[in-house]
Amino acid sequence: MQRRRVLQGLAWSGAVASLGGCAATSGAPSSAKVVVVGGGYGGATAAKYIRMWSAQAIDVVLVEPQPEFVSCPVSNLVVGGMRRLADVTTPYDGLRNRHGVTIVRDSVSAIDSRARTVTLAGGGTIRYDKLVLSPGVELMFDGIEGLRAANAEGRIVQAWRAGAETLALRRQLEAMGDGGTYAITIPEQPYRCPPGPYERASVVAAYFKAAKPRSKVLILDANADVTSKAGLFKRAWSELYPGMVEYRSQHRATAVDARTLTVKFEVHEDVKADVLNVLPPMRAGEIAVKTGLANANTRWCMVDYQTFESTAAKDIHVVGDSIQVAPLMPKSGHMANSHAKVAAAAIVAQLSGDQPIARPLLTNTCYSFVSAEEVIHVASVHEYVAAEKTFKTVAGSGGVSAARSQLEASYAMAWARNIWADCLA
Amino acid sequence: MPSLSAAPFRSASLVGAVLLCATAASAQTAPAPLATRALAATCANCHGTEGRPVEGEAMPRLAGQPREALSASLRAFRDGSRPATVMHQLAKGYSNEEIDALAAYFAALR
Numbered sequence: 001m002q003r004r005r006v007l008q009g010l011a012w013s014g015a016v017a018s019l020g021g022c023a024a025t026s027g028a029p030s031s032a033k034v035v036v037v038g039g040g041y042g043g044a045t046a047a048k049y050i051r052m053w054s055a056q057a058i059d060v061v062l063v064e065p066q067p068e069f070v071s072c073p074v075s076n077l078v079v080g081g082m083r084r085l086a087d088v089t090t091p092y093d094g095l096r097n098r099h100g101v102t103i104v105r106d107s108v109s110a111i112d113s114r115a116r117t118v119t120l121a122g123g124g125t126i127r128y129d130k131l132v133l134s135p136g137v138e139l140m141f142d143g144i145e146g147l148r149a150a151n152a153e154g155r156i157v158q159a160w161r162a163g164a165e166t167l168a169l170r171r172q173l174e175a176m177g178d179g180g181t182y183a184i185t186i187p188e189q190p191y192r193c194p195p196g197p198y199e200r201a202s203v204v205a206a207y208f209k210a211a212k213p214r215s216k217v218l219i220l221d222a223n224a225d226v227t228s229k230a231g232l233f234k235r236a237w238s239e240l241y242p243g244m245v246e247y248r249s250q251h252r253a254t255a256v257d258a259r260t261l262t263v264k265f266e267v268h269e270d271v272k273a274d275v276l277n278v279l280p281p282m283r284a285g286e287i288a289v290k291t292g293l294a295n296a297n298t299r300w301c302m303v304d305y306q307t308f309e310s311t312a313a314k315d316i317h318v319v320g321d322s323i324q325v326a327p328l329m330p331k332s333g334h335m336a337n338s339h340a341k342v343a344a345a346a347i348v349a350q351l352s353g354d355q356p357i358a359r360p361l362l363t364n365t366c367y368s369f370v371s372a373e374e375v376i377h378v379a380s381v382h383e384y385v386a387a388e389k390t391f392k393t394v395a396g397s398g399g400v401s402a403a404r405s406q407l408e409a410s411y412a413m414a415w416a417r418n419i420w421a422d423c424l425a
Numbered sequence: 426m427p428s429l430s431a432a433p434f435r436s437a438s439l440v441g442a443v444l445l446c447a448t449a450a451s452a453q454t455a456p457a458p459l460a461t462r463a464l465a466a467t468c469a470n471c472h473g474t475e476g477r478p479v480e481g482e483a484m485p486r487l488a489g490q491p492r493e494a495l496s497a498s499l500r501a502f503r504d505g506s507r508p509a510t511v512m513h514q515l516a517k518g519y520s521n522e523e524i525d526a527l528a529a530y531f532a533a534l535r
Binding site: 048049052053055334337338341342345348349354357360361362363365377379380381382383393394396397398399401402405407408410411413414415417418419421422425 | 473478519
């Protein structure tokens with residue numbers, strides 16, 4: 001009961017802290033009950049729901065370097081030329097104005113889990129009671145020889161974080177002549193957005209079919225087979241783009257030559273392309289690795305799945321693509337939004353002196369465009385199983401589309417606009 | 426029915442949640458308990474925060490729907506009698522108690 005009373009006083013202390021912070025050079029408050037690092041699907045959702053579920057009693061600071069939220073889901077349509085980057089961009093105004101989240105445009109360079117402070121790259125520290133870390137993924141450029149330099153030169157881009165590279169890849173495709181080859185390489189699982197590379201190959205094929213019909217799409221996959229919606233993707237490729245899309249499994253990229261746009265593989269022969277889109281292996285966002293929170297093989301962050309609290313540090317909750325996933329849990333924006341709600345509920349409960357929810361539930365729905373008009377999905381429901389301390393898919397739930405359809409294309413765009421609002425508005 | 430096997434594991438906290446939610450709905454005062462709001466938030470990714478989708482979008486609004494209709498729809502999706510693209514797959518993830526809690530929660534919203 002005493003802690004509940006303390007919680008009610010938080011709105012005031014937050015306001016005072018914010019005022020105090022105005023005097024500091026960085027403009028950031030010096031403390032907050034909750035600090036959220038990263039304003040993607042996971043972090044933005046956590047910030048909003050902690051405010052909402054505490055009736056604005058818990059002050060929340062969100063640290064994010066980007067001025068706007070640019071969605072990875074649907075950004076493949078920008079690569080394919082069917083949408084503009086503005087169509088997948090949402091401002092952070094809703095979090096600030098409707099939910100009272102303090103947004104600090106900066107990134108975090110260090111975390112002290114004992115002192116419970118984060119250090120901002122731009123200077124200054126913020127003290128927290130609870131930290132939500134949603135740093136997304138870091139691309140492991142050094143896993144593929146020559147790739148870091150090729151990326152720096154802009155010769156080989158990834159566009160696996162939506163934004164400038166999405167536009168750069170689009171420009172490369174537009175500049176390519178008819179009869180050219182677009183090649184995408186896919187790392188071994190787990191990586192961000194399992195169906196994403198196959199969706200990208202599909203919408204690039206749709207663009208070629210309309211604008212450059214003699215061109216080819218080559219999918220070079222380190223995995224043994226298409227990792228998501230395999231039957232639906234393969235059927236779309238053979239029926240919509242016969243002779244244009246070629247899929248090759250077990251192709252693990254080891255090196256690139258930026259000058260000749262050639263990619264080398266562990267076993268198979270080199271492949272030369274006109275537009276080369278090499279996706280390296282991925283791991284938890286840099287801050288998580290640097291701080292030792294990525295304690296699963298120094299790659300992903302292990303969490304207590306009931307609360308998403310790190311197993312490496314108390315009062316730090318990690319959500320989104322950077323966690324070590326439970327079985328059959330994809331690294332997706334929808335899943336990050338789901339993680340964030342479980343973490344938000346746990347944080348609101350714990351700061352009120354209550355127990356976290358005993359059996360949290362997660363959903364996931366991933367829509368993929370196979371052309372400008374038609375879409376397929378995969379869906380699942382995951383329940384926390386206390387006896388095994390993990391999430392498992394609920395028996396009998398989930399599945400994929402019966403067939404690709406235009407109806408699901410309308411649902412895909414509705415999903416996007418609703419989840420963007422659920423994260424940010 | 427596969428989802429029923431999950432029911433005993435998740436029902437304990439929710440029975441309380443359903444009762445509290447019903448009380449809150451009739452009294453129109455305190456918000457629903459956190460467990461119920463968190464359960465309902467699993468619908469929000471597609472149907473909008475608190476069941477209020479972005480205006481003009483294809484997904485139906487859940488806030489303010491009659492309780493019986495929501496409960497019947499979810500059960501019909503779950504047993505396959507109501508055709509769907511995705512809801513028949515998602516509804517199978519929810520127990521009877523959870524469906525009743527969701528129906529009561531969304532019916533009480535406007």
